[in-house]
Amino acid sequence: MLPKRMQELLRDLLPQHIWQTRRKEADGFVFLEFGSQDVELLHRLGIEVDNLGPRLVVCMWDERSPLEIGGYLVVDNVAMGLPAMGGIRLSPDVTPAAIHNLARGMTMKNAAADLPFGGGKSGIVASPNLSTADHTDVVRGFARLLHRYVRLYNPGPDVGTNDQDMKTIAIENGLDAALSKPIEMGGNRIDQLGAAAGGVVIALETLHREAERLRALPQFRNLEIPPWDQVTLIVQGFGAVGASVARLLLDMQTQKGRAPKVVGISDASGYLYAESGLDIGLLLALRGKNQLVTKPYFLAHPDVTDGAPAALKFSSARDDLLRETGFALVPAAPQPNYLDVDDASHPSMTVDKMGRWSMIVEGANTYSPDPRRKAARRRMERQVYQERGTLIATDYLVNSGGVIFAAHERLIPTPPDLRLPNDLLGNRDAVEKWLQDHAAEFAALADKRRVAAEKKRDAVIRENMVQLVDGLAADDDALPCQIAERISINRIVHRESHRVASEIMVEMATAPLGGSVQEAAQTLVEKNTDILSVLAPDGRVVGVVTDWDITRAASCGELAGAKVDAIMSRDVITCAPTASILDAVLKLEQHDISALPVLSAEGQLLGVITANLLATRTLYRLLLGEQG
Numbered sequence: 001m002l003p004k005r006m007q008e009l010l011r012d013l014l015p016q017h018i019w020q021t022r023r024k025e026a027d028g029f030v031f032l033e034f035g036s037q038d039v040e041l042l043h044r045l046g047i048e049v050d051n052l053g054p055r056l057v058v059c060m061w062d063e064r065s066p067l068e069i070g071g072y073l074v075v076d077n078v079a080m081g082l083p084a085m086g087g088i089r090l091s092p093d094v095t096p097a098a099i100h101n102l103a104r105g106m107t108m109k110n111a112a113a114d115l116p117f118g119g120g121k122s123g124i125v126a127s128p129n130l131s132t133a134d135h136t137d138v139v140r141g142f143a144r145l146l147h148r149y150v151r152l153y154n155p156g157p158d159v160g161t162n163d164q165d166m167k168t169i170a171i172e173n174g175l176d177a178a179l180s181k182p183i184e185m186g187g188n189r190i191d192q193l194g195a196a197a198g199g200v201v202i203a204l205e206t207l208h209r210e211a212e213r214l215r216a217l218p219q220f221r222n223l224e225i226p227p228w229d230q231v232t233l234i235v236q237g238f239g240a241v242g243a244s245v246a247r248l249l250l251d252m253q254t255q256k257g258r259a260p261k262v263v264g265i266s267d268a269s270g271y272l273y274a275e276s277g278l279d280i281g282l283l284l285a286l287r288g289k290n291q292l293v294t295k296p297y298f299l300a301h302p303d304v305t306d307g308a309p310a311a312l313k314f315s316s317a318r319d320d321l322l323r324e325t326g327f328a329l330v331p332a333a334p335q336p337n338y339l340d341v342d343d344a345s346h347p348s349m350t351v352d353k354m355g356r357w358s359m360i361v362e363g364a365n366t367y368s369p370d371p372r373r374k375a376a377r378r379r380m381e382r383q384v385y386q387e388r389g390t391l392i393a394t395d396y397l398v399n400s401g402g403v404i405f406a407a408h409e410r411l412i413p414t415p416p417d418l419r420l421p422n423d424l425l426g427n428r429d430a431v432e433k434w435l436q437d438h439a440a441e442f443a444a445l446a447d448k449r450r451v452a453a454e455k456k457r458d459a460v461i462r463e464n465m466v467q468l469v470d471g472l473a474a475d476d477d478a479l480p481c482q483i484a485e486r487i488s489i490n491r492i493v494h495r496e497s498h499r500v501a502s503e504i505m506v507e508m509a510t511a512p513l514g515g516s517v518q519e520a521a522q523t524l525v526e527k528n529t530d531i532l533s534v535l536a537p538d539g540r541v542v543g544v545v546t547d548w549d550i551t552r553a554a555s556c557g558e559l560a561g562a563k564v565d566a567i568m569s570r571d572v573i574t575c576a577p578t579a580s581i582l583d584a585v586l587k588l589e590q591h592d593i594s595a596l597p598v599l600s601a602e603g604q605l606l607g608v609i610t611a612n613l614l615a616t617r618t619l620y621r622l623l624l625g626e627q628g
Contacts, residue, residue, distance in 0.1 A: 004068065005092055005093075005125050006059065006061060006070050006071075006125050009095060010032075010059060013044045013045055013046075014032075014041065014044060014045075018032070018041065019032075022034070026148070028062060028063050028064040029060065029061075029062055029063075029144070029145055029148075030060065030061055030062075030063055031058055031059075031060045031145075031148065032058065032059040032060070033056065033057070033058050034056070034057040034058075035055065035056060035057075036049050036053060036054060036055060042054070042057060045057065045095075045096040045097060046095065046096060046097030046100075047074075047096060047097055047100045048369070048370070048371065050369065052076065052077045052079075052104065052107060052369075053075075053076040053077040053103075053104070053107065054074050054075065054076045054077070054100055054103065054104075055075045055076065055077060055078060055118075056073070056074070056075040056149075056152065057072070057073070057074050057075075057096060057100065058072065058073040058074075058149070059072055059096065060072070060073065060145045061145070062141050062144070062145060065141050067126075067134060067137055067138055067141065069124075069126075069137075069138055069141035069142055069145070070124075070125055070142075070145075071094065071122060071123045071124040071125050071126075071142060071145075072094065072095075072096050072099045072122060072123045072125075073099070073120070073121075073122040073146065073149060073153060074096070074099045074100045074102075074103040074120060074121055074122070075103070075118065075119075075120045075149070075152050075153055076100065076103035076104050076106065076107045076118065076119045076120060076121075077104075077107040077118050077119055077492075078117075078118030078152075079118065079492050079495060079499075080107075080110055080111055080115065080116055080117055080118055080119075080491075080492060080495050081115075081116035081117050081118060081495070082117070082118060082151065082152065083117060083118065083120075083150075083151060083152055083153050083154045083410075084103075084106070084117065084118035084119055084120030084152060084153045084154070085106060085110060085115075085117045085118070085119070085120060085153075085154050085156065085179060085403060085406065085407060086102065086103055086106035086119060086120040086121035086122070086153075086155070086156070086158075086403075087102075087121065087122075087155060087156045087157050087158025087159075087161065088121075088122045088123065088124060088139075088142070088155045088156070088157065088158055088160075088161045088165070089102065089121070089122070089123045089124070089158040089159050089160055089161070090123070090124040090126055090128060090135075090138075090139075090158075090159070090160030090161050091123065091124075091125075091126075091128060091159065091160055092125060092126065092127050092128075094123030094124070094125055095123075097370075098123065099121050099122065099123045100121075100369070101336075101367075101368045101369060101370060101373075102121040102123075102158075102365065103119055103120050103121035104119065104367065104368070104369040105119070105121075105365050105367040105368075105395070105396055106119035106120060106121055106403070107119025107488075107492075108367060108396040108484075108485070108488040109395075109396035109399075109400045109403055109488075110400075110403060110407075111488040111489070111491045111492045111495075112396045112397050112400055112460075112464055112484070112487055112488045112491065113400040113403060113404050113407070113456075113457075113460050114460050114491055115403065115404065115407045115411075116411075116495070117154075117407055117410070120152070120153045120154075121158075122142075122146065122153070122155055124138060124139070124142050124160070124161075126138050126160075128160050135165075136165075136168055139161065139165045139168045139169065140168050140169075140171075140172060142169075143168060143169040143172040143173055143178075144172060146169070146173065146177075147172065147173050147177075150173055150174070150177045154176075154177065154178065154179050154406075154410065155169060155178055155179065156178070156179040156180040156190065156402070156403070156406045157180050157190070159334050163180050163181065163182050163187065163189045163190075163192065164182065166178040166179060166180050166181045166182075166187070167181055167182050167185060167187075170185055170420075171420075171425070171426065171427075171428055171431045172425060172426055173425070174419065174420055174425060175414045175418070175419055175420055176409075176410065176413065176414055176419070179406035179407070179409050179410070180402070180405070180406045180409075181409065183442070183443060183446045184435045184439065184442055184443075185435060185442060186409070186414060186418070186441075186442040186443075186445035186446045186449065187409060187446060187449075188405040188406060188408055188409055188446065188449050188450055188453055190401075190402040190405045190406055193405060193450065194244030194245075194247065194248060195401040195402045195404065195405035195406075195453070195457065196240075196241050196244070196363065196399045196400075196401045196402035197240075197241050197242075197243075197244030197245040197247075197248055197363065197401070198244075198248060198401050198454070198457060198458075199398055199399055199400055199401030199402075199404075199457055199461045200241065200245050200330055200332075200361055200363045200398055200399060200401075201245060201248050201249065201252075202401075202457070202458055202461045202462060202465075203361050203393055203397070203398040203461050203464070203465050204231075204233075204260070204328060204330075204359075204361050205228075206461070206462045206465035206466065207359055207361065207391065207393060207465050207469070208225065208228060208231060210465060210466060210469045211223065211225050211358070211359070211391070211469075212225060213469055213473050214391060214469065214472065214473060216473055217472070217473065217476060218476075219385070219386055219387065219388070219389035220389050220391075222389075223358060223389065224358070225358075226327060228258055228259070228260065229258040229259060229260070229261075230260075231260035231261075231327045231328065232260065232261055232262075232263045232275075232277075232326040232327045232328070233245075233249070233260050233261065233262045233263065233264075233326055233327070233328050233329075233330060234262075234263060234264040234265075234273075234321060234322075234324055234326040234328070234329045234330065234355070234357070235262060235264065235265045235266075235330045235332055235363075236265075236266050236321055236322065236329065236330065236331045236332055236333045236338060236348065236364075237266060237267065237331070237332040237333025237334070237335075237363075237364065238265045238266065238267045238283070238287065238293060238294075238332075239267070239291075239332065239333070239334075241332040241363045241364070241399070242265065242330065242332035242333070242363065243283075243284065243287055245262075245330060245332065245363065246262050246265070246280045246283060246284065247280070247284055249261075249262060249280065250280040250281060250284070260327075260328075261276075261277035261278075262277065262278050262280060263275055263276075263277055263278065263324075263326050264278070264321050264324050264326060265278065265283065265293075265294065265321070266294065266318040266319070266321040266333070267291070267292050267293060267294050267318065268292060268318065269292040269294050269295050269316065269318070270294040270295055270314060270315055270316040270317065270318050271294055271314070271315055271317070271318050271319075271320060271321035272294050272297055272298060272312065272313065272314055273312075273313040273321065273324045274311060274312045274313065275311075276311065278297070279297075279301075282297060282300065282301075283297055286300070294314060294318075295314065295316075297314075298312065298314035319348040319349055320349075322338065322339070322348055322349035322353075322354055322355060323349065323353055323354065323355050324355045325355040325356045325357070326355070326357060327357065327358050327359070328357060328358065328359045328360070328361055329355075329357045329359075329360045329361070330360075330361050330362075330363045331348075331360065331362050331363060331364045331366070332363035332364050333348070333364055334364060334365075335347075335348055335364065336364070336365060336366045336367075336368060336373075337366070337373075337376070338364070338366070339351055339354060339380050339384060340376060340379075340380055341376075341379050341380055341383055345376060351380060351383045351384055351388075354384070357390050358389075358390060358391065359390060359391040359392070359393065360384070360390060360391070360392045360393065361393045361398055362392070362393060362394060362395035362398055362399065363395075363398065363399050364395065364399070365395050365396075365399070366394070366395045367394065367395055367396055374481075377481050378479060378481065378482075381479040381480055381481055382479065385479060385480055386479070391472075391480065392480040392481075393465065393468060393480070394468075394480055394481055394484035396484065396488065397461070397464040397465070397468060397484050397487065397488075398461065398464070400457070400460070400461065401457045401461065404453055404456050404457045404460065405449075405450070405453040405457065407453075408449040408450075408452050408453040408456070409449060411452070412445070412448060412449050412452060414445070415441075415445070418438055418441055418442065418445070420434060421434075464487060467483075467487050468480065468483055468484065468487070471483035471486065471487070498580070499580070499581045500577065500578050500579060500580055500581070501575050501576065501577050501578070501579045501580075501581070501584055501596075501598045501607075501609055502577035502578070502598065502606070502607070504581065504609065505577070505598045505606065505607030505608060505609050506607055506608060506609075506610075507607060507608075508529075508531075508532065508533050508595075508597060508605060508607055508608035509523050509524065509527040509529050509531075509532040509533070510523075510532055510533045510534070510535050510605065511523055511532050511533075511534050511535070511545060511564050512534070512535055512537075512564075513534055513535060513536050513537070513542055513543075513564070513565060514563055514564075514565060515534075515563065515564050516561070516562065516563060516564070517545075517550060517553060517562040517563065517564055517566075517567060520532060520545050520550065520564050521547075521550050524547055524550070530546055530547045530548075530594070530595075531544055531545070531546045531547075531594065531595045531608075531610075532544065532545055533572075533597050533605050533608075534564050534565075534568050535605065539603075539604050539605070540602070540603040540604065541572060541574070541597055541599055541603060541604075541605050542568075542570065542572075543564070543565075543568035543569055543570045543572060544568060544569050544572050544595075544597065545564050545567060545568045545569075546569075549567045549568065549569070550567065552567075553566075553567045572597060573587060573591050573593055573596060574596065574597045574598070574599045575587060575596050575597075575598055575599075575609070576598070576599065576600075576601070577598050577600065577606055579598075584596055584609050588609075588611055594610055594611045595608050595609070595610045595611070596608065596609045596610070
């Protein structure tokens with residue numbers, strides 16, 4: 001049965017006939033698929049199509065499962081490469097629009113991280129309060145739904161899922177079908193290693209070093225930059241990222257003797273603030289016993305007695321943390337609109353009530369492609385950045401450590417001899433034995449991936465922060481969100497300009513030289529295409545036939561007994577498999593044609609690039625703009 005929340009939402013948003021025309025079934029699984037050409041249908045789902053995507057949106061469910069397993073997948077953009085990467089969010093409230101927002105964030109984040117992978121995201125419609133057994137069954141069922149898209153999308157953990165869930169998915173679909181797996185699978189377990197939090201600390205350290213250059217801007221003329229060990233930090237959200245940021249700073253203090261101090265944190269139960277700094281060791285110890293730490297810390301702190309001075313502050317109003325002052329704010333709670341100019345979007349805090357901060361380093365995902373959200377973001381940044389002089393480091397430039405770690409499970413692939421045999425997939429006991437038998441090899445693989453990921457993360461996030469300050473210092477009117485988008489888009493376009501025809505070509509329909517025009521017309525209909533290549537007996541391309549050629553021949557009464565030789569175009573514009581995407585785009589534009597056969601050096605047909613393919617799988621408009 002379709003999950004009730006999904007059913008209510010989709011029945012309201014989609015016309016009835018879509019349920020019949022788009023419905024695809026396989027072994028009790030049901031899929032409704034939409035592409036970037038489905039502008040109106042995606043609009044109904046709250047998704048606006050633009051030059052970046054989305055490439056694929058899927059609503060899917062298992063009609064056989066008593067647990068009502070179902071959810072959404074969005075593959076936003078794969079210009080950087082395949083597969084798309086992004087986490088699985090588990091919540092009763094996920095929607096196609098919310099998953100698209102997160103997928104677009106992954107497109108920008110993967111590009112900002114300079115990774116050869118696209119952006120995607122998925123969501124399971126389910127309660128976070130399931131029993132452990134039901135939770136595992138739901139994730140296993142969703143993995144089976146995702147199997148259809150395993151070449152397009154690799155999932156990792158997100159809100160409501162974790163590294164053990166990725167292990168469940170890998171058992172079902174293979175080791176290379178899930179990211180951030182446990183160490184026994186050679187994984188980089190991003191939460192356990194604090195991958196995203198490490199990026200936040202690196203970003204903070206780099207911005208502290210680069211901040212002096214901002215004094216050239218009028219709003220930063222009086223910027224005070226304290227020594228590194230006097231930097232004060234407020235962390236909104238003491239979950240996986242926020243707690244790991246604190247732990248890394250504690251480690252830095254222990255190892256180097258100098259580190260910023262955390263003066264404020266919040267969780268779902270309230271917030272703590274102490275100008276002299278919080279005891280991170282105690283906070284982490286408390287979190288080991290209970291996810292909510294603010295009130296237990298306040299009660300356990302030895303300085304808290306009746307009539308004692310208010311050196312330590314606790315409030316059950318968690319969002320009021322953002323009224324407090326510190327050198328930097330790290331938003332690390334799962335709330336994208338932590339700041340706004342008014343209460344309309346229900347932000348954590350409005351700008352007029354915010355504390356004084358010199359910079360905001362976004363550890364939580366805040367980006368959205370929704371035009372209204374982007375406009376609201378710009379309004380917020382005008383007041384916070386331009387008027388108040390608070391630097392904002394956009395989320396996907398900062399918190400890409402997680403996806404960088406996860407991506408190294410593909411960048412350093414699982415060796416063939418360690419991959420799960422197909423006959424073991426889905427058999428947890430058999431997979432566990434396989435992992436035990438190869439434990440040493442998997443541990444070595446995990447360590448190799450971790451070392452490479454740390455090096456990549458540190459380098460790319462430092463570069464992002466330098467480029468952010470470069471862009472802002474060079475353009476008085478630019479906002480941080482605009483510079484951040486420019487950094488990511490430039491990397492996508494750079495990657496796109498270096499892709500070649502063989503990376504995006506698809507199979508091309510063909511007709512034999514000497515074949516009938518009627519047979520060619522049937523092939524066009526069967527293959528749902530408007531062009532086919534005509535092949536000589538030795539396989540060389542000697543011409544092309546389009547639907548227009550056949551229509552013109554029919555209008556002249558030349559179809560009866562006609563051969564394709566008589567109507568085909570013999571002057572074929574082609575390209576080599578090594579031709580750049582830009583070369584292909586320019587040929588299509590120059591010759592005003594819709595398709596470009598890709599030929600080997602011997603003239604054999606390898607595939608085809610079409611204008612529609614370029615429109616949906618590449619950023620050719622941006623490429624042409626770059627050339628202009």
